[in-house]
Amino acid sequence: MRQLLRSDIYENLMMALGTLRANKLRSALTVVGVVIGVWTVMAIASIISGIDEAVKKAVESFGTRSIIISKFDPGIHVGRRSREERMRKNLTYDDAIALRALPTIETSMPLLDITNNFFGSKLNVSANGKTSSAVRLQGTLPDYDRAGIMIISQGRWFSQFENDNNEEVCVIGSTVADTFFPTQSPLDQTIQIGGSNFRVLGVFEPREQLGGGGTGTNDQNNVIYIPYNVAHKLKPDAEQVTILAIARAGQMDEAVDQVTDMLRVRRSVSFSQPNDFGISTAESIISQFRSITAGIALAMVAISSVGLMVGGIGVMNIMLVSVTERTREIGMRKAIGARRKDILWQFLIEAATLTGFGGLVGLLMGWATTLLIRLFVPSYVPVWAPIAGFVASVGIGIVFGLWPAWKAARLDPIEALRYE
Amino acid sequence: MESPATIEPRALEHGDLLAHDAVPAALISMRDIWKTYEMGEEPLHALRGVSFDVQRGEYLAIIGPSGSGKSTLMNLIGCLDTPSQGRYWINGKLVSEMDDDELAHIRNKEIGFVFQTFNLLARATALHNVELPLIYAGISSADRHERAKNALSSVELSDRMMHRPNELSGGQRQRVAIARALVNHPSLLLADEPTGALDSHTSIEIMNLFERLHAEGNTIIVVTHEPDIASRAHRVIAIRDGQIEKDEKIR
Numbered sequence: 001m002r003q004l005l006r007s008d009i010y011e012n013l014m015m016a017l018g019t020l021r022a023n024k025l026r027s028a029l030t031v032v033g034v035v036i037g038v039w040t041v042m043a044i045a046s047i048i049s050g051i052d053e054a055v056k057k058a059v060e061s062f063g064t065r066s067i068i069i070s071k072f073d074p075g076i077h078v079g080r081r082s083r084e085e086r087m088r089k090n091l092t093y094d095d096a097i098a099l100r101a102l103p104t105i106e107t108s109m110p111l112l113d114i115t116n117n118f119f120g121s122k123l124n125v126s127a128n129g130k131t132s133s134a135v136r137l138q139g140t141l142p143d144y145d146r147a148g149i150m151i152i153s154q155g156r157w158f159s160q161f162e163n164d165n166n167e168e169v170c171v172i173g174s175t176v177a178d179t180f181f182p183t184q185s186p187l188d189q190t191i192q193i194g195g196s197n198f199r200v201l202g203v204f205e206p207r208e209q210l211g212g213g214g215t216g217t218n219d220q221n222n223v224i225y226i227p228y229n230v231a232h233k234l235k236p237d238a239e240q241v242t243i244l245a246i247a248r249a250g251q252m253d254e255a256v257d258q259v260t261d262m263l264r265v266r267r268s269v270s271f272s273q274p275n276d277f278g279i280s281t282a283e284s285i286i287s288q289f290r291s292i293t294a295g296i297a298l299a300m301v302a303i304s305s306v307g308l309m310v311g312g313i314g315v316m317n318i319m320l321v322s323v324t325e326r327t328r329e330i331g332m333r334k335a336i337g338a339r340r341k342d343i344l345w346q347f348l349i350e351a352a353t354l355t356g357f358g359g360l361v362g363l364l365m366g367w368a369t370t371l372l373i374r375l376f377v378p379s380y381v382p383v384w385a386p387i388a389g390f391v392a393s394v395g396i397g398i399v400f401g402l403w404p405a406w407k408a409a410r411l412d413p414i415e416a417l418r419y420e
Numbered sequence: 421m422e423s424p425a426t427i428e429p430r431a432l433e434h435g436d437l438l439a440h441d442a443v444p445a446a447l448i449s450m451r452d453i454w455k456t457y458e459m460g461e462e463p464l465h466a467l468r469g470v471s472f473d474v475q476r477g478e479y480l481a482i483i484g485p486s487g488s489g490k491s492t493l494m495n496l497i498g499c500l501d502t503p504s505q506g507r508y509w510i511n512g513k514l515v516s517e518m519d520d521d522e523l524a525h526i527r528n529k530e531i532g533f534v535f536q537t538f539n540l541l542a543r544a545t546a547l548h549n550v551e552l553p554l555i556y557a558g559i560s561s562a563d564r565h566e567r568a569k570n571a572l573s574s575v576e577l578s579d580r581m582m583h584r585p586n587e588l589s590g591g592q593r594q595r596v597a598i599a600r601a602l603v604n605h606p607s608l609l610l611a612d613e614p615t616g617a618l619d620s621h622t623s624i625e626i627m628n629l630f631e632r633l634h635a636e637g638n639t640i641i642v643v644t645h646e647p648d649i650a651s652r653a654h655r656v657i658a659i660r661d662g663q664i665e666k667d668e669k670i671r
Contacts, residue, residue, distance in 0.1 A: 011555055018543050332539035335500060336600070337528020337556040339521045413500045417535070 016353035030318045031358025033311025038359045038389040040304035042366020048293045050379025059282045069243040074280035088276050096243045104255035108245035112139040114235040123194040127180040136223040139231020155187045155202030163227035170198040174206040175222040312400035319404035331416025344409040351401025352394045359393025443512050446473035453506035455492050466492040468662040479634040481650035482643045484659035494643040498610050499526045511607045532601025534611035538593045540585040546596045547581040553604045571603040591622035609640045627652050
């Protein structure tokens with residue numbers, strides 16, 4: 001401590017700031033790399049954490065007890081599916097009903113998406129003289145109400161009786177209600193779907209959506225639910241059934257195992273084969289997403305550390321110049337009693353101040369970027385990001401300043417005083 | 421029991437007292453100082469057995485043509501370098517065998533340097549420049565201010581404390597440098613061509629200041645090649661070819 005007091009960090013800091021002020025342009029150019037490095041860290045951290053938060057919220061609103069079973073493997077998919085995946089059998093209505101027998105399953109139901117068929121033809125929806133083909137059409141059973149995903153704000157769900165009797169009734173999302181019935185209550189109004197007249201039984205509460213949601217079929221409130229049987233009749237070529245199973249509280253893991261076992265038996269998957277269907281939960285979707293963002297984050301850290309390295313080399317260069325320019329000053333300081341240690345500290349602190357300053361500028365720019373991003377998606381900067389950014393930038397100064405500072409500290413005072 | 425004759429002589433440590441060489445009472449005591457540089461094949465002897473004492477309160481000039489070993493001697497007196505051979509005490513401390521950090525400490529405590537080209541920090545105020553040795557002495561900020569102010573007023577620069585070197589005349593700059601040299605109350609003021617960068621009028625002003633400082637009890641050594649400057653001292657040592665050619669009291 002006594003040693004540190006003697007080299008007087010505060011004095012050195014003031015001196016370093018003086019040097020920075022005197023060489024504004026040079027200092028600014030030197031720390032560009034550091035600024036960009038820290039800025040990238042901040043911006044990426046805020047984007048990723050923001051998306052992460054939004055995805056978590058969106059997926060969890062699907063229900064933490066929901067198990068979604070589909071023909072294909074879950075996850076983000078690029079390009080054509082594998083031959084094995086394309087050859088898989090469809091899931092069926094009967095599969096969905098059979099799962100209800102499992103002790104850990106509260107209920108389960110099929111979901112039949114009839115928005116577009118295999119060839120992409122869409123069903124038109126019209127009412128009040130307006131027509132749209134961008135409404136998502138889902139056929140399901142009244143048990144869907146118990147999944148707690150869509151909440152009725154007006155009216156009611158259709159009943160099992162209405163499903164069994166092929167009654168043309170529907171429950172509509174808030175966007176549908178706003179589009180077709182902007183001025184009146186949609187309840188008991190008629191809406192035309194693929195040429196048939198459907199009676200509106202209920203309206204959903206608007207759902208909060210990821211990043212404010214999209215438009216058309218990407219808007220999760222632009223949706224109409226109709227009885228499964230009617231959907232099947234309306235579009236007989238739609239055959240991809242998805243199953244939504246709701247686990248009993250606290251039995252999620254067991255439920256996933258039981259559903260998997262039952263479906264393997266029903267689909268005659270032999271003991272040594274992998275599942276020929278996809279099964280996902282809110283938790284599995286989030287962890288899958290996290291593995292993607294972690295990869296992106298890692299790549300970004302690599303990119304920003306390249307920036308920091310480049311910045312570090314710039315700092316080393318400028319510090320070497322500074323040591324040479326100030327050789328006589330170093331000689332004088334040694335003559336009046338500075339030890340090697342004192343000179344070493346002086347230049348280390350100067351380098352760290354330089355990069356620390358760059359780090360601060362990077363933090364400010366990163367913060368501004370976060371504010372900008374917030375206009376589009378909810379985002380926040382995790383506490384570790386600015387701390388890590390600042391520590392890294394100061395650290396870069398110390399690491400890359402070490403050699404120039406050591407060179408300065410080792411100068412012979414006589415030679416240094418004689419230097420022209 | 422070992423007989424005294426078989427005891428291995430241990431390496432000398434600085435501060436060791438030897439029977440034939442007790443700590444001298446003089447401020448500066450040089451005994452048979454050699455400085456040899458290895459330059460190629462032939463070793464170059466910059467100093468060849470220089471011995472002299474300087475008492476407290478003396479005003480000494482060291483003169484000699486360039487290449488005489490005058491600068492080498494000054495560097496040794498200033499503890500910027502150590503001799504190849506011989507022993508050197510300053511204020512009772514044997515500095516000829518000290519390491520870098522110990523020498524830095526001695527320079528800080530015992531010696532006040534005045535350079536030909538002032539060597540002030542261009543971006544710092546006169547006050548800060550004068551404070552510099554006190555920073556390395558580990559003195560608190562409040563004390564530093566007080567002592568630096570006193571040192572500046574002793575060279576009649578109280579009204580220029582917040583000026584930077586480029587706002588000062590040559591003579592004023594050298595006075596700031598002298599204040600810096602005095603601020604830590606050194607045993608010795610060591611000036612290397614202190615008027616070399618000044619016009620004759622300002623030179624006289626600076627030499628008058630040295631005279632006053634001497635009258636106030638400071639020990640001063642001026643290294644110069646100008647006879648005018650040397651003649652202001654009370655004793656002159658002339659160096660030639662690495663040896664003392666002449667050592668005379670002139671006042």
